[in-house]
Amino acid sequence: MKDTAKIGQSGTLESSDILVMVQLSPDQNGIRIELESPSKKCFGSQILKTIKQTLHNLGIMNAYVKAQDRGALDCTINARVETAVKRALKFKEKGDV
Template identity: 50%
Template structure:
């Protein structure tokens, strides 16, 4: 999926995550994570972000995430929403549960 602008989803409230997706010219995915539970769950949060981007076929982006203890399902939903906004395809996400 092609990222054409910056997309953002989420809040700074407890149990949520704020995700910003930006296009980058360099190859690959860079994830910058600031989390109140990073020592315990930082690897898992990065894994969920990366898997969600891979499922959406997103490459060459920078992800900036500020986590306040979000569950995996919330992380996935915020990343999906930010990507769709960044790709200008907000109304095209298939919300079917896999």
């Protein structure tokens, strides 16, 4: 079980929200983020920065993140990433038993 990827998801595709899927897998080397956003051109780098910073604050060094943004504020992005990571970690705990 230990080698299985652990997945957590949070958020929605509604306006001002972001749907975040975090995959914690032993095969993943570093952080890889796939971002889809209508405002990617203007705010893409800021969204990526917020996601990376949130992962860093939670001590996550290796993860694959898929984020579908619908115009979320930084505080929402941070919340959805944190929830997705915590859900993935819970998944991991369960998987380890």
